Amino acid sequence: MSNRQIQTDREWLIFIEKDIDTLDQQIYHAKWTITQSQSALERLCAARDSLLAQAQEILDRLDGKSSV
Structure with a gap:
């Protein structure tokens, strides 16, 4: 292998x-974004579940049922 080829190969490696x-930086940022999105999704689902529970309590009261 010539010195020129060795130098070219080294440059390619750089x-x-x-x-x-x-790519490692992009992967890190993508993973961070996914983690943040999952956390946000979990908070949104929890808020929705809470609202559904409140709505059910109100419906039960309107129907004359006790909430348990």
Whole structure:
């Protein structure tokens, strides 16, 4: 293998390493976004469940039933 080919291969490795670093950063940010979205979704579902429970209590009162 010639010195020129060795140098070219080393340069390619540097480019590949930079691309991998960039992809690692994008993966990290994507995972963070997913985690935040899951947390937000859980909070929204909890709020919806709470509202449904409150609505059921009101409906039970209107029907003359006791809420248990």
